[in-house]
Amino acid sequence: MNTTTSKKTKAALVTEKLNQLVGKENVFSVLEDRICYSYDGSKQKYVPDVVVRPRSTHHVSAILQLAHENEIPVYPRGAGSGLTGGAVPVKGGIVLDFTPMNHIVEIRPEDLTATVEPGVVTQTLQSEVAKYKLFYPPDPASAPFSTIGGNVAECSGGITGLKYGVTRDYVLSLQVVLADGSVIHTGRKTLKSVTGYDLTRLFVGSEGTLGVFTQITVKLLPLPEKIETLLVFFATTQDAIQSANQIILNNLLPRALEFIDKSSITCIQGYKQEIQIPDEVDALLLIDIDGRETSVKAEASLVKEIVRKNNAIRVTSAENAQERDALWEVRRAISPALYNIAPYKINEDICVPRSRILEILERIDGIHKRYPSLKVASFGHIGDGNIHVNVMYDKGDQQKALAERMIEEILSNTVEVGGTISGEHGIGNVKSAFLPLEIPPRELEIMKNIKHLLDPKGILNPGKIFLE
Ligand SMILES: Cc1cc2nc3c(=O)[nH]c(=O)nc-3n(C[C@H](O)[C@H](O)[C@H](O)COP(=O)(O)OP(=O)(O)OC[C@H]3O[C@@H](n4cnc5c(N)ncnc54)[C@H](O)[C@@H]3O)c2cc1C
Structure with a gap:
C-alpha cells in the first residue's frame, strides 16, 4: 500500500469513528465545509482534515481519546476571531468547533458567579447577566462575536482593563479535558480559594495548547449605575499622556482611558461625515467614568479640571447612551479607516x-x-x-x-522598556518567532516542560506559541 492510500484510509477510519462517537451530523469532512474552518482573524489558511462540533464534555473527551491514541492534531476553535492564528489548523487534523456548546449553565446572583459553556458569545453573557443588574467586565472589541472559551484561552482584555482587569481576573473555575481525554476541574466556584497550585491561572491564556475548556465559571460584579464619556482634544501627544498620568496620580480610576494619535485622527477625518476634528488636534483621550450617579458626576468634573490644567483644547462630554455611542464611534472608526x-x-x-x-x-x-x-x-x-x-x-x-x-x-x-510583546492577542503561530525576545531560555524551558507534562504527544494545538 502506498503512503497516500494509507493516509486516506486512516482519515476515513478516523472520520467513521468520529461519526460513531458524536453523530454524523456533527462531523464535517467535505472540502467546502473544511475550508470554512481553515482561517481566523490572522488571515492564514490551513485546511483541517475534519471538523467536529461537540455538544458535550463527554463528546470532547471521546474525541480527544481517539486523537490521542492515533496522534492526531486537535485545534480547539471558538469564533475564529483570534489575531495571531490560535485556531488555524497548521498541521491539519481535527478542528473542534465549540460554537454549538453555547449554553449559559447558571447565573447565581447571590454568589456573584455565572457558569457557561465555552461557545457562549461574550456579549451574550454580558447582556444576560445585566438582566440581574450584574456585570461581566472583560470586554474585547470582539465581544459581539468572540466566545468565552476563546477569551479564556487568549486571556483577552479590552477597554475596561485599567479599572476591571482582564479575563484572567474573572475566571474562578474550569472544567478541562486534557489531551488524553481525561476530565479535570480546576479552582472552585468560590470567590476565594488557595488550595494547592493555581491550575486555573495556568490554563487561562494557554491558547488551546494545554487543555480544552468545556465549562467555565466566572466572577461577576454589580452593574455600574451610570457611565459618563469624555472626548478630550489636545494639541500635543505629551499633553494627552501627561493628562492620563495625572488622572491616575489623582487617585481616579476611569472605566476606560483610551489614547488616539495624530495618524489615527488623520485617517478618521475624512472617513465619516459626522467625525470632525480640528486640524490643530494631535492627540485625543476618550474617557469613560462609571459608578454611582453622584460619584460619576464628581469624578468627571475632577477629570475635566485635570485635562484643562494640561492644556486640553476642548472637552466634549456625553451622559446618555446615544451621545456616548457617537463619541465612541471616533474610536471604532479607526481600525477600518486605517485602510485609507x-x-x-x-x-x-x-x-x-x-x-x-x-x-x-x-x-x-x-x-x-x-x-x-x-x-x-x-x-x-x-x-x-x-x-x-x-x-x-x-x-x-x-x-x-x-x-x-x-x-x-x-x-x-x-x-x-520593560513591556510585553502581547498584552491581548497572544502568540499563536504569528508571533512565536518573537517569544525569545521576551522570555529567557530557562523560563521557556519550564513552559515547554509544562506543555510536555500535560500533552506528551503534542496533539493539542501543535505549531502554536513555541517555535518547533
Ligand atoms: C475586530 C476584532 C477585534 C478584536 N478586539 C480584541 C480586543 O479588544 N481584545 C482582545 O484581547 N482581543 C481582541 N481580538 C482578538 C480575538 O477576538 C480574541 O483573541 C478572542 O478571545 C478570540 O475568541 P474566539 O472565540 O474568536 O477564539 P478563536 O479565535 O476561535 O480561538 C482563539 C484561541 O482559543 C483557543 N480556544 C478556543 N476555544 C477553546 C476552548 N474551548 N478550549 C481551549 N482553547 C480554546 C483556540 O485554540 C485558539 O488558540 C479582536 C479580534 C477582532 C477580529
Whole structure:
C-alpha cells in the first residue's frame, strides 16, 4: 500500500469513528465545509482534515481519546476571531468547533458567579447577566462575536482593563479535558480559594495548547449605575499622556482611558461625515467614568479640571447612551479607516508600564524615520499601557518584509522598556518567532516542560506559541 492510500484510509477510519462517537451530523469532512474552518482573524489558511462540533464534555473527551491514541492534531476553535492564528489548523487534523456548546449553565446572583459553556458569545453573557443588574467586565472589541472559551484561552482584555482587569481576573473555575481525554476541574466556584497550585491561572491564556475548556465559571460584579464619556482634544501627544498620568496620580480610576494619535485622527477625518476634528488636534483621550450617579458626576468634573490644567483644547462630554455611542464611534472608526492610508496592516498589541508610554511612542517615531515608505498609527488602552501599534504598508514582498523588520524593532524596544510583546492577542503561530525576545531560555524551558507534562504527544494545538 502506498503512503497516500494509507493516509486516506486512516482519515476515513478516523472520520467513521468520529461519526460513531458524536453523530454524523456533527462531523464535517467535505472540502467546502473544511475550508470554512481553515482561517481566523490572522488571515492564514490551513485546511483541517475534519471538523467536529461537540455538544458535550463527554463528546470532547471521546474525541480527544481517539486523537490521542492515533496522534492526531486537535485545534480547539471558538469564533475564529483570534489575531495571531490560535485556531488555524497548521498541521491539519481535527478542528473542534465549540460554537454549538453555547449554553449559559447558571447565573447565581447571590454568589456573584455565572457558569457557561465555552461557545457562549461574550456579549451574550454580558447582556444576560445585566438582566440581574450584574456585570461581566472583560470586554474585547470582539465581544459581539468572540466566545468565552476563546477569551479564556487568549486571556483577552479590552477597554475596561485599567479599572476591571482582564479575563484572567474573572475566571474562578474550569472544567478541562486534557489531551488524553481525561476530565479535570480546576479552582472552585468560590470567590476565594488557595488550595494547592493555581491550575486555573495556568490554563487561562494557554491558547488551546494545554487543555480544552468545556465549562467555565466566572466572577461577576454589580452593574455600574451610570457611565459618563469624555472626548478630550489636545494639541500635543505629551499633553494627552501627561493628562492620563495625572488622572491616575489623582487617585481616579476611569472605566476606560483610551489614547488616539495624530495618524489615527488623520485617517478618521475624512472617513465619516459626522467625525470632525480640528486640524490643530494631535492627540485625543476618550474617557469613560462609571459608578454611582453622584460619584460619576464628581469624578468627571475632577477629570475635566485635570485635562484643562494640561492644556486640553476642548472637552466634549456625553451622559446618555446615544451621545456616548457617537463619541465612541471616533474610536471604532479607526481600525477600518486605517485602510485609507495603505492596503495592508500589521496590528501589534504591545503593553508597557504606563510610565514608559511616552518613551515607547518616541522610540516608535524614531524607528519609523528609518522606514519612511511605511505608515504607523498608534491608539489604544493608554490606561493599562496597552497600545495598538499599526504598521501600514503597500502591496509587494519588499514592503511586507520592511513592515516585518520594523515590527521586530518595535517589539525589541518594547521589551527593553520593560513591556510585553502581547498584552491581548497572544502568540499563536504569528508571533512565536518573537517569544525569545521576551522570555529567557530557562523560563521557556519550564513552559515547554509544562506543555510536555500535560500533552506528551503534542496533539493539542501543535505549531502554536513555541517555535518547533
Ligand atoms: C475586530 C476584532 C477585534 C478584536 N478586539 C480584541 C480586543 O479588544 N481584545 C482582545 O484581547 N482581543 C481582541 N481580538 C482578538 C480575538 O477576538 C480574541 O483573541 C478572542 O478571545 C478570540 O475568541 P474566539 O472565540 O474568536 O477564539 P478563536 O479565535 O476561535 O480561538 C482563539 C484561541 O482559543 C483557543 N480556544 C478556543 N476555544 C477553546 C476552548 N474551548 N478550549 C481551549 N482553547 C480554546 C483556540 O485554540 C485558539 O488558540 C479582536 C479580534 C477582532 C477580529
